[in-house]
Structure formats: structure tokens, C-alpha cells
Amino acid sequence: MKHLLLATALILAACSGAETAANAPEPDPKPAPQAASAEAPAKPNITSQKLSESMYMLLGPGGNIGVNIGADGVYMIDDKFSRFGQEIIDVVAGLTDKPITYVLNTHHHGDHTGANAEMRDVGATVVAHNNVRARMGISYMNKAFGREQAARDVSLWPVLTFSDEMTFWFNGEEVKAIHMPAAHTDGDAIVHFVQSNVVHMGDNYFRDMLPFVDVDSGGTLQGMIKAQQMAYDMSDDNTKIIPGHGALATKADLGESIQRLQAIHDRVKARKDAGESLEAIIAADPLADMTELEAFIKKPAMITAAWRSLGGDI
Numbered sequence: 001m002k003h004l005l006l007a008t009a010l011i012l013a014a015c016s017g018a019e020t021a022a023n024a025p026e027p028d029p030k031p032a033p034q035a036a037s038a039e040a041p042a043k044p045n046i047t048s049q050k051l052s053e054s055m056y057m058l059l060g061p062g063g064n065i066g067v068n069i070g071a072d073g074v075y076m077i078d079d080k081f082s083r084f085g086q087e088i089i090d091v092v093a094g095l096t097d098k099p100i101t102y103v104l105n106t107h108h109h110g111d112h113t114g115a116n117a118e119m120r121d122v123g124a125t126v127v128a129h130n131n132v133r134a135r136m137g138i139s140y141m142n143k144a145f146g147r148e149q150a151a152r153d154v155s156l157w158p159v160l161t162f163s164d165e166m167t168f169w170f171n172g173e174e175v176k177a178i179h180m181p182a183a184h185t186d187g188d189a190i191v192h193f194v195q196s197n198v199v200h201m202g203d204n205y206f207r208d209m210l211p212f213v214d215v216d217s218g219g220t221l222q223g224m225i226k227a228q229q230m231a232y233d234m235s236d237d238n239t240k241i242i243p244g245h246g247a248l249a250t251k252a253d254l255g256e257s258i259q260r261l262q263a264i265h266d267r268v269k270a271r272k273d274a275g276e277s278l279e280a281i282i283a284a285d286p287l288a289d290m291t292e293l294e295a296f297i298k299k300p301a302m303i304t305a306a307w308r309s310l311g312g313d314i
């Protein structure tokens with residue numbers, strides 16, 4: 001009997017571990033924080049950086065959060081992982097006594113939408129592009145990582161969705177959420193706070209690191225370049241640009257990124273057009289000058305994403 005109980009306990013432990021793995025967030029450039037924090041939560045994971053009287057950026061594991069506060073309430077962009085939901089709520093409560101009214105998801109990945117249920121529990125309305133909700137409801141094969149991506153629980157799905165563009169008139173601010181087709185995924189939005197002069201890029205911008213292009217979710221490198229170019233064009237020298245991952249950026253930083261992504265595209269395209277195989281291109285190391293930008297995404301994965309964005313098979 002004792003052995004049976006022990007065996008049952010082990011099976012239960014294994015199941016809960018499997019569930020954690022099945023619900024594992026999509027790519028995060030930071031090293032697997034979910035594994036460590038399962039045993040050791042606590043300690044400040046989430047910190048805030050003030051951008052203006054009404055805007056903050058919340059840093060920590062997962063995608064960068066943008067927070068707009070004012071008389072109407074809190075407008076938040078993305079919410080990292082479920083396990084940080086309460087901590088995010090606490091950090092926001094330290095900035096304002098207003099409730100979290102809206103949470104906009106820049107795309108469906110789990111490191112940007114993981115705490116949607118926690119935000120809905122405190123009364124927030126979760127908003128995103130149509131394809132974010134659609135993708136959360138399906139399982140799909142992620143070839144880039146060789147694994148099945150499970151459908152997400154309905155409690156995480158956005159409840160208000162838009163197609164091309166949506167404008168919020170909130171806290172005296174004009175907040176434009178603009179769909180970027182076939183960029184990091186097929187459901188990306190960049191968010192422009194016109195009066196505050198802040199742009200949140202979602203994962204269309206990984207600052208100072210090779211970016212992840214989720215081709216399996218309808219993303220393309222060319223679309224990411226277009227998204228960055230659009231944000232660049234709507235910015236000025238004082239614009240504060242929140243990348244999906246990495247430190248706060250300027251228009252000049254974004255300009256560097258556009259040139260870099262264009263170079264990656266052009267180099268891979270030239271070789272592909274010349275008839276080289278993907279394997280030959282990777283072996284030629286055409287991104288040798290970008291080795292220091294390797295983080296979550298390494299050069300072979302970057303080249304493969306560029307190749308697939310150009311219609312190449314793997």
C-alpha cells in the first residue's frame with residue numbers, strides 16, 4: 001500500500017511536470033526561467049522603468065510590458081507569464097490605485113499572453129488582433145523547434161479582437177494598435193501612444209539580438225522589416241521605443257536593426273537565388289559579423305528563418 005501511494009505520488013508529480021511542459025511558453029530569449037521558478041518563486045522578478053509621468057515599462061522574464069496610467073485606469077501591453085501575474089498586478093498597484101482596464105496582446109506567444117487569465121480575474125478586458133485569438137485556439141506544429149504547440153486554455157483568449165487597426169481614446173491619449181501582417185507572426189500589433197510619444201513593438205523588435213521569426217505562425221523576416229520601418233517612420237528623435245525583448249530603444253537604435261535585418265535578408269536571398277542549399281548557406285556563415293548578437297536565436301536558426309521567409313522548404 002505504501003508503495004502504491006508512493007507510486008501514485010510519483011505519477012501525479014510526473015503528470016504535473018508534463019502539464020508544465022505542455023504549457024511551456026513560446027520562445028523566450030532568457031534561459032528557461034519557468035523551470036527554476038517552479039521551485040523558487042518570490043524575489044523581485046518584475047521591475048518598472050519610468051518613461052514619462054504616464055508611461056512605464058515593466059522588465060523581467062518574458063516580453064517587455066508597457067503600462068499607461070491615468071484618470072481612466074491602466075492600459076497595459078502584454079503580460080509575460082502566468083506565474084508572474086500577481087507580481088505584475090502588485091507592481092502596477094505600486095504605480096497607481098486605478099484598476100487594470102485593458103490588456104493588449106501584441107501577439108499570441110506565451111511569454112506575452114501568459115497572465116491573461118490573471119488580468120481578466122482583476123477585471124481587465126484582453127484585446128488583440130483576430131489572429132491572436134484564432135492561434136490560441138489551435139494546436140500546430142512548430143517546425144522551428146520541432147514540437148507541437150498545444151492550444152491554449154480559453155481563459156487566456158482575448159475577448160475583443162480587431163482586424164487592421166484599433167484606436168483607444170484613454171487617459172487623454174490616442175492609442176493606436178496597428179496590425180503588422182506576416183511579421184513576427186500573422187497577428188502582430190505595434191502600439192503607438194501618440195501624446196506620450198511611445199511605441200511598443202512587441203516581438204517585431206528584439207533589441208541587440210538576432211530576432212525570432214515565427215514562420216510556423218505566419219511570420220516572415222520581410223514583414224518584420226516592414227513593421228520596423230513603419231515604426232521608424234512614425235517616430236522622432238524623442239520617441240521611446242519598447243522592444244519585445246531587450247532594453248528601451250531610440251529611433252536610431254531601431255534604424256540599426258532595420259539595416260541589420262535587411263542585410264540578413266539580402267545575404268541569404270543572394271545565395272538562395274544563386275542556387276545554394278540551406279545547408280551550404282549555413283556552412284558559409286554569412287552572418288559571421290553578427291555572432292555577438294546570438295542570444296535565444298543562433299545564426300543557423302536566423303538563416304533558416306530568412307530562408308523559409310523567402311519560400312524555401314526545410
Ligand SMILES: [Zn+2]
Binds near residue numbers: 026107109184203
Ligand atoms: Zn513572440
